[in-house]
Amino acid sequence: MKLLINIQFVFMITLLMSSCSQDEQLMYQDDPSVYFYKRGGGLDSVDYSFALETTDVTTDTIGLTFRIMGLARDYDRPISLMLEEGSNAKEGYHYKVENLFIPAGEYEVDASLIFFRRAGLKDSTIVGKLKVVDNSELKAGYNDVVVGAAFDRLSYRFTLTDKLSKPSIWDARWLPLFGEYSNTKLLFLTGSTGYKTWNAFVSLPQDQNQMVQNARYALYEHERDQGPLLDENGNRVVLP
Secondary structure (H helix, E strand, C coil), X not given: CHHHHHHHHHHHHHHHHHHHHHHHHHHHHCCCEEEECCHHHHCCEEEEEHHHCCXXXXXXXXXXXXXEECCCCCCCEECEEEECCCCCCCECCCEEEECCEECCCCCEEEEEEXXXXXXXXXXXXXXXXXXXXXXXCCEECCCCCCCCCCCCCCEEEEEEECCCCCCXXXXXXXXXXXXXXXXXXXXXXXXXXXXXXXXXCCCCHHHHHHHHXXXXXXXXXXXXXXXXXXXXXXXXXXXX
């Protein structure tokens, strides 16, 4: 009987310790934290050029979405970001982030990454990599990499310039739709389709088809009214 009591005692102690450990894990998991919510197949970067805008445009805005882990609160909670090593963007000069807080009662917020057009961007490209960091209200949340993303869910990268350059995904994504790249063609496509973020691909086939149709019709009208469109190398701009 004494042996049975001792076994039951040891079992109860073990069960209690296990329960405490689980409670600690739950408390840790429920610790309020925040991370980038990456829509569109994990998009977590943007390469932005003011060269695709008219000269009167001095700012532009990119949306950033944040989500929390844990429970909503009845007051606003700030989100803290820092620039990672290797960034040369200057906060307040090249960019700023507005609406950087989780509103009371909410689990998600759409913040605004605002870019500023500066003279030095005519011949340079600025790099910034934003990272979510802890503050007194919200800790850094998930740090895994979602499918289709290049960075973990605490990071967002951007480049900023005012010069034209070939989009990094052109040959892989846009070449089958629009043919060989030129700066003139890119400007023409931007004007005829209204699309500006050429380092991000349009995934829906119907949207791709609409862009191609708009571009072809605009090129047809240009050639009908003004003759062939020549690029910066003297070659005729053509579309497949």
